[in-house]
Amino acid sequence: MxxxxxxxxxxxxxxxxxxxxxxxxxxxxxxxxxxxxxxxxxxxxxxxxxxxxxxxxxxxxxxxxxxxxxxxxxxxxxxxxxxxxxxxxxxxxxxxxxxxxxxxxxxxxxxxxxxxxATVALGALRTDGATTQALDATMRAGTWTISGFTSFVLDGDTAAWAFVRADTGDGPQLFAVDTDAPGVSVQVQDSMDLTRTFARLDFTDAPARPIAGPGTADTVLADLRDLLDVAVACEQLAGAEETLRMAVEHIKVRVQFGRTIGSFQAIKHRCADLAILVDDARSALDHAVWALHTRSPRLASAASLAAIVCGRAFGDCARENIHLHGGIGFTWEHPAHLYFRRATSDAALFTEGARHHDAVLAGASID
Structure with a gap:
């Protein structure tokens, strides 16, 4: 549905x-x-x-x-x-x-x-063991403080609050930290994606506010992870559609050997393959949005399937858009490289192939 x-x-x-x-x-x-x-x-x-x-x-x-x-x-x-x-x-x-x-x-x-x-430290959402944070929370005189670091925090340089997952000694817990508070240091990090900002946050006994109760952090984050998968897939599908549109518009007017290059069979086939990928991605995403909207028990598998298919469609369309534009596609002035950078950055930061494939296989067994 x-x-x-x-x-x-x-x-x-x-x-x-x-x-x-x-x-x-x-x-x-x-x-x-x-x-x-x-x-x-x-x-x-x-x-x-x-x-x-x-x-x-x-x-x-x-x-x-x-x-x-x-x-x-x-x-x-x-x-x-x-x-x-x-x-x-x-x-x-x-x-x-x-x-x-x-x-x-x-x-x-x-x-x-x-x-x-506000933002949420991506390290709290990773399940593949990638070491992007090390945070410990301590209660002193009735106040929680956090020490450690977390890196590649989306919009971490501008967010007023950062939500993090920190170890308390009695298990992980979620905390909100005011980024202007004493003990918080923010450093912008280099990123392949030139349209987004990521930052490293360092905490030295920074005051923190616990969010929700003890023992709930991983359950909340698992649910949030499904939402993030669908959200990124939405952006990726649109990016795939836009880069395919850009490529098709270019090959309609680019003339080589006295003919528009879009009339060459090899280029037609490349665009047709991309169009099929985008159509598959739309179907997968529509199902994932339905599952999210209805809180379906199939949400985890639907979100992971959308992440796999939409991520592949965006990456392939962004790459082929550069190729089909020829020399101009490699220039700094043309936006084609920005889409390729976003697709590559998304794959590194938001895609966990093993988790997604496990979720799709698990979803196939749901009655």
């Missing part, structure tokens, strides 16, 4: 696409924030981007996962640097799943109006 489109969702897509298209696709300045805070506040107050999936009672639009998927697709189509994946998907998703109503009530209003943003 998949979610059906309706007039309201079509309108949302049109509005979001028009808003995000106002920005040129370009690499950000090294060491500088990729997005404009004023523009993000406008996106939140005028379009309500941060509240698309939040329930009405929390000040959101109540559209749910289908609306969030549309926002993510349109953001991925133009490689938007706005903190949608880090703040809206990860941070707000964690608050929604943690069950800590006090924390949600305190933080969500500022996240929805765009006055503050």
């Amino acid at each position: 998949i979610l059906r489109q309706d007039a309201d969702l079509d309108t949302l897509r049109t509005v979001v696409r028009e808003f995000l298209r106002e920005d040129d696709i370009a690499a950000g300045t090294s060491g500088q924030p990729r997005w404009n805070p004023a523009r993000w506040r406008r996106a939140c107050t005028e379009l309500g981007l941060a509240g698309v999936a939040e329930p009405d009672e929390f000040g959101g639009a109540g559209i749910g996962s289908a609306g969030l998927a549309i926002v993510l697709e349109e953001a991925g189509r133009v490689l938007s640097p706005l903190p949608i994946l880090g703040s809206v998907v990860l941070a707000q998703g964690l608050l929604a799943r943690a069950g800590d109503e006090a924390a949600r009530a305190d933080m969500l209003p500022a996240l929805l109006d765009g006055s503050r943003t």
Whole structure:
């Protein structure tokens, strides 16, 4: 089953696409924030981007996962640097799943109006043993503090709050850390993706707020991991569609040997293969969004299948887009390399092949 489109969702897509298209696709300045805070506040107050999936009672639009998927697709189509994946998907998703109503009530209003943003350390979500963080939490005089580091934190240089998973001695627990607090050091890291920023956060007895109760961290993060898989797949599908569109538009007008190169059979076959990949990715993603929206027991397998298929489609389309553009596709001025960089970075940071394949196989056994 998949979610059906309706007039309201079509309108949302049109509005979001028009808003995000106002920005040129370009690499950000090294060491500088990729997005404009004023523009993000406008996106939140005028379009309500941060509240698309939040329930009405929390000040959101109540559209749910289908609306969030549309926002993510349109953001991925133009490689938007706005903190949608880090703040809206990860941070707000964690608050929604943690069950800590006090924390949600305190933080969500500022996240929805765009006055503050938050993020979740990706190291907390990895299951493949990649060493991207080492964090310990200690209770002193009734106050929790955290020491250690976590790296490749999406939008870590601009987030007001960072959610981390730290060891307490009695098991892991989730904490929120104010990045402006004493004992917190933020360093922007180099990344292949020039449209996003990642940072290393170092903590030295930094004050921290526990989120949810002891023993719940891994359950919350497992649920959040499925959401992240679907969210990244949304961006990847749109990126695949856009790079295929760019390639097709180019081969229609590029003339070689007195003919448009799109008339050559070999190039037609390459584009046809990519179109099939994109069509498969759309089917897998539609099913994953349905599973997320309905909280299906098949969510883990559906999300992993979408991650596998959409990631492959984006990578292949981004690479072939450069090849089909010829020499211009390799230039810094053309945006083709930015899509390839995003696809490659996504594969390294968000894709866990073994986990995804295990989840798909496990899902095949569900009655």
